[in-house]
Amino acid sequence: MSSVRKRAEELIRKIQENGDINPYLFSIEHRNPTPERPVRLPHEEEILREQRRTIFDQDESVQELFGDDFETYNQSIDSPELLIESLEKRIQELSDALSAQGIQLVREVLPDDMVSDELYEGEGDWEEDPLYEKANVWAHRLFKEANTLYNEQGIKDPHVYRVLVNVFLVPAKIVYASSGAYIISDDSDIEDLDARISLQGYTISIMFLRRIREALLSLVWNQCGPVSVWQQGVVAADEIAFEIQLRMIALAKRLTR
Numbered sequence: 001m002s003s004v005r006k007r008a009e010e011l012i013r014k015i016q017e018n019g020d021i022n023p024y025l026f027s028i029e030h031r032n033p034t035p036e037r038p039v040r041l042p043h044e045e046e047i048l049r050e051q052r053r054t055i056f057d058q059d060e061s062v063q064e065l066f067g068d069d070f071e072t073y074n075q076s077i078d079s080p081e082l083l084i085e086s087l088e089k090r091i092q093e094l095s096d097a098l099s100a101q102g103i104q105l106v107r108e109v110l111p112d113d114m115v116s117d118e119l120y121e122g123e124g125d126w127e128e129d130p131l132y133e134k135a136n137v138w139a140h141r142l143f144k145e146a147n148t149l150y151n152e153q154g155i156k157d158p159h160v161y162r163v164l165v166n167v168f169l170v171p172a173k174i175v176y177a178s179s180g181a182y183i184i185s186d187d188s189d190i191e192d193l194d195a196r197i198s199l200q201g202y203t204i205s206i207m208f209l210r211r212i213r214e215a216l217l218s219l220v221w222n223q224c225g226p227v228s229v230w231q232q233g234v235v236a237a238d239e240i241a242f243e244i245q246l247r248m249i250a251l252a253k254r255l256t257r
Contacts, residue, residue: 043158058204129178131243135171138236142167149225157224159215169208177201195251202248213237
């Protein structure tokens with residue numbers, strides 16, 4: 001089985017976990033569910049599409065699961081029923097394709113003695129990761145202010161909305177990058193694959209961090225909302241970006257050793 005397909009299985013597991021740290025399916029509607037989702041404004045559609053396109057284009061496992069069909073992925077995010085249907089259909093297609101080649105899914109064929117508890121030693125340590133904690137506090141503060149401005153006060157500024165829907169993707173992608181960073185294995189191929197996955201997560205986190213930083217600077221320039229909070233957010237964003245880049249350098253060195 002290809003590493004992309006292995007990662008697709010991992011993606012399915014992550015999709016089933018805590019939505020607050022889900023790196024693929026998070027949207028503003030997820031955190032603020034309403035009985036009837038309101039019709040989105042044009043700039044909201046544009047910003048959400050930008051967000052989802054970024055995630056889709058950067059992750060081969062998502063592309064694999066949705067058969068390289070961005071529109072199906074985009075529609076699935078807004079509809080849990082369609083999401084489940086799309087995933088079940090794609091999983092069956094992958095399973096059938098593997099079966100036709102005489103291959104079963106890895107979880108079905110790995111002998112017990114090939115699965116070591118040590119392989120996943122430390123899994124979940126991201127919860128104590130100071131970078132995740134810093135990014136999470138930063139995201140919650142900005143989300144609170146942006147939500148007050150956009151949803152409670154009705155200031156429908158596109159830059160506020162960009163902060164609102166993207167800010168939690170920064171800590172979410174740090175989790176994605178960190179969740180495998182603690183894997184211990186004597187297999188260098190596993191460690192290299194893990195390093196590449198972590199680099200991917202940190203890369204996407206940086207992309208969203210820069211996007212939010214640009215939105216915050218625009219809000220400061222336009223004197224929109226709590227300017228001092230936005231300014232502090234920019235400073236914190238730069239600190240988080242610096243720490244992410246240090247980790248990316250360490251991972252790159254690991255791959256070239």
